[in-house]
Amino acid sequence: MLEIIDLHAKIADTDTEIIRGLNLTVKAGEVAAIMGPNGSGKSTLSYILSGREDYEVTSGDIRYNGESILELDASERAAKGIFLAFQYPVEIPGVATMQFLKVAMNEQRKARGEAELTTPEFIRTVKEGAAKLKIDPDMLKRPLNVGFSGGEKKRAEILQMALLEPKLCVLDETDSGLDIDALKIVSDGVNALRSPDRAFVVITHYQRLLEHIVPDTVHVLYKGQIIRTGGKELALELEANGYADVIGEAAE
Amino acid sequence: MTIQSNTRQTAAETALVEAYTTQLSDLPGDPDVLTLRDRLLDDLKTAGLPTRRIESWHYTDLKTLLKDIPAFDAKKGAKALSPFVGGATVLSVLQGKANETRQDAFTATRYSESLTDGSAAARLDAVAADDAIGRINAAFVRDGFTLEIPADAEIEAPIEIQSIHTGGQVHTRFPVTIGAGARVTIIERHIAGEGDAAFVSSISDVVIGAGADVTWIVLQQQGAADTFLGQIRVDLGADAKLKLFDVNAGGKLVRQELRIDASGEGAELTLRGVNLIGGEQHNDVTLVLGHNVPNTSSTDVFRYVLFDRGRGVFQGMIRVAPDAQKTDAKMACNTLLLSDDADFAAKPELEIFADDVVCGHGATVADIDDNHLYYLRARGIPENKARAMLVNAFVAEVVEELEDEPLVEALEEVISNWLEKHA
Known part of the structure; x- marks a missing residue:
């Protein structure tokens, strides 16, 4: 589903290269965890996948279902089914959460040539989705993410993911700022979306999240490259020994 | 004169x-x-x-x-x-x-x-x-x-x-x-x-x-x-x-x-302004607000949105009289400047003759926040639509403070109709 081939990328308008020859393949149905120390390029990778214009791909390719997406902008990628759950969802005063959800769902449907949702359909879908994530309906009456706690913001991200039904879900440090209960609710929300035709790229610092969202593969990102790939046991090894050993091996 | x-x-x-x-x-x-x-x-x-x-x-x-x-x-x-x-x-x-x-x-x-x-x-x-x-x-x-x-x-x-x-x-x-x-x-x-x-x-x-x-x-x-x-x-x-x-x-x-x-004494003013300016329009809002006695309060928030060759002016003068102690006055003017040819001038002024007061003013002039725009686009909302939503939100935020649903809805309709014609 996702193939990243010898990708090099830098911060736009600078010479600061952050991704330095990254290779990664994620199949449909797979949950791939990306782990790595601070500053290794994890968040940058998530932004580049989503089409953020602050970064520039200098060489290599990103293929999604066999086609390069480098020429697509953020909204086109989203409409094709790529979703990024943000580490820090932005607060947008004045944009009502429900209005935002409706516009996003319908714009994606329009881009795919599908009929727009009717208002009753939309409200029912949102209510069901919110209930599953234990989201207080009052929260949806507020402006987008404004005044939401850290946990509420992450739940709102997962709600958007559930409503938009993407095919490739990128979760950027979704566990940061979550207490144990919220972590469980969010993980259950993600697990409920696991299916043979959907892939996940789960970016995290800690093994903790991977106890709840059990990955099929674990990849260690360091200085803009994947330096080691393994199964879920690799996460446990990293938790026990830190990144130093893996980094040391890769350097040899 | x-x-x-x-x-x-x-x-x-x-x-x-x-x-x-x-x-x-x-x-x-x-x-x-x-x-x-x-x-x-x-x-x-x-x-x-x-x-x-x-x-x-x-x-x-x-x-x-x-x-x-x-x-x-x-x-x-x-x-x-x-x-x-x-x-x-x-x-x-x-x-x-x-x-x-x-x-x-x-x-x-x-x-x-x-x-x-x-x-x-x-x-x-x-x-x-x-x-x-x-x-x-x-x-x-x-x-x-x-x-x-x-x-x-x-x-x-x-x-x-x-x-x-x-x-x-x-x-x-x-x-x-x-x-x-x-x-x-x-x-x-x-x-x-x-x-x-x-x-x-x-x-x-x-x-x-x-x-x-x-x-x-x-x-x-x-x-x-x-x-x-x-x-x-x-x-x-x-x-x-x-x-x-x-x-x-x-x-x-x-x-x-x-x-x-x-x-x-005890008078309380909530002043809000929305100014939508496009084409060749010149739109000046000039406020002269006197806090003339002790214990009065005011909050003033003005929003300007400028397109095309529009010109916006905000002048806000708050005067606090010598014995108007405990005056609480806040004034803000925020502007979205959406065209290189548009022009905006702000002149906030405070004249304070009392010594025990809380008064402040601030003015910002900016373009749409890139982070906001990126977030909406990352959810599949095309750029022009996302921009329109954010401009609307910038003024809707002020209108919603009315807390009167029919009025808020009617004003929001005026605003979105204007934006549809001018944006």
Whole structure:
């Protein structure tokens, strides 16, 4: 589903290269965890996948279902089914959460040539989705993410993911700022979306999240490259020994 | 008006003097009113229209900007519109002429009657040396409504003053007295119907009694070629609460003055402004707010959105009198500048003569936040749509503070319709 081939990328308008020859393949149905120390390029990778214009791909390719997406902008990628759950969802005063959800769902449907949702359909879908994530309906009456706690913001991200039904879900440090209960609710929300035709790229610092969202593969990102790939046991090894050993091996 | 060099009369100045001569025979007024009108016109003749050399007109050089003045045309007509919000009591002023009177929960009489019987004379004069709008309006005003809201009245349905024209000249005045303890919502709409260019002046002169609770909406939707010179004068009594929302979404040359005095202890002002400016529009909002006694508070938030070659001006002066201790005044002006050719000038000023006060002001001018734009696009919302949502949100945020659902919805519709045409 996702193939990243010898990708090099830098911060736009600078010479600061952050991704330095990254290779990664994620199949449909797979949950791939990306782990790595601070500053290794994890968040940058998530932004580049989503089409953020602050970064520039200098060489290599990103293929999604066999086609390069480098020429697509953020909204086109989203409409094709790529979703990024943000580490820090932005607060947008004045944009009502429900209005935002409706516009996003319908714009994606329009881009795919599908009929727009009717208002009753939309409200029912949102209510069901919110209930599953234990989201207080009052929260949806507020402006987008404004005044939401850290946990509420992450739940709102997962709600958007559930409503938009993407095919490739990128979760950027979704566990940061979550207490144990919220972590469980969010993980259950993600697990409920696991299916043979959907892939996940789960970016995290800690093994903790991977106890709840059990990955099929674990990849260690360091200085803009994947330096080691393994199964879920690799996460446990990293938790026990830190990144130093893996980094040391890769350097040899 | 302060002395200035006696430069040649502009076309607009000549037209104003001629208009006065032509209209004099049928301008309503008793001898006192007519004498005052004559004097004000003389002042206008001597001083001319204000230029950039008058400090409060520095960013709106009326002498240069006002190119010509369409003639008054008694034959022009206008039709009343349906109320802005359902259930509102409409008082229409069609082509500058008050259309009905009322006497039930409140009293509405024709302002022309008070000109004719001379009772208008006491408050007709200009209120300051730089009050060019007061001068023009007093010289030419023909009608409007005098509203009296009795003490302790609880008026549920909003009162809607609807001033509609189809071009020419319109000069209206609305003296409003709100009794102590009364509660009322007043909507003041200035609208151009289909028609020719107009020169409009309008003054609302509002006295709010102790403990009254008032929501006042000014909605300016003049035509694309119109000049609108508006003024809201407010005297806010003890423990009175006023929410004043000033929305400008029209006109070619617009100056809206807000002259507000908190003159009773415990008075509380919530002032919000939305200014949508595009094309070649020039839109100036000038606030002079006096905290004249101790323990009064105010928050002022103005939002400007500028497209094309639009020019926006905000002048906000807060004056705190020497004994007005414990004044709490906050003023903010935020602007979205969405075109390289648009232009915005802000001049916030504080004049504080008391020593135990909390006063602050801030002004920002920015483009749309890239992080906001990226977030919306990352959810599949195309860039142009995402931009429109964010511009709308920027002003909707202020409108929502009204906390009155029908009014908020009606105003948001005005705003999104304007943005659809101009964005």
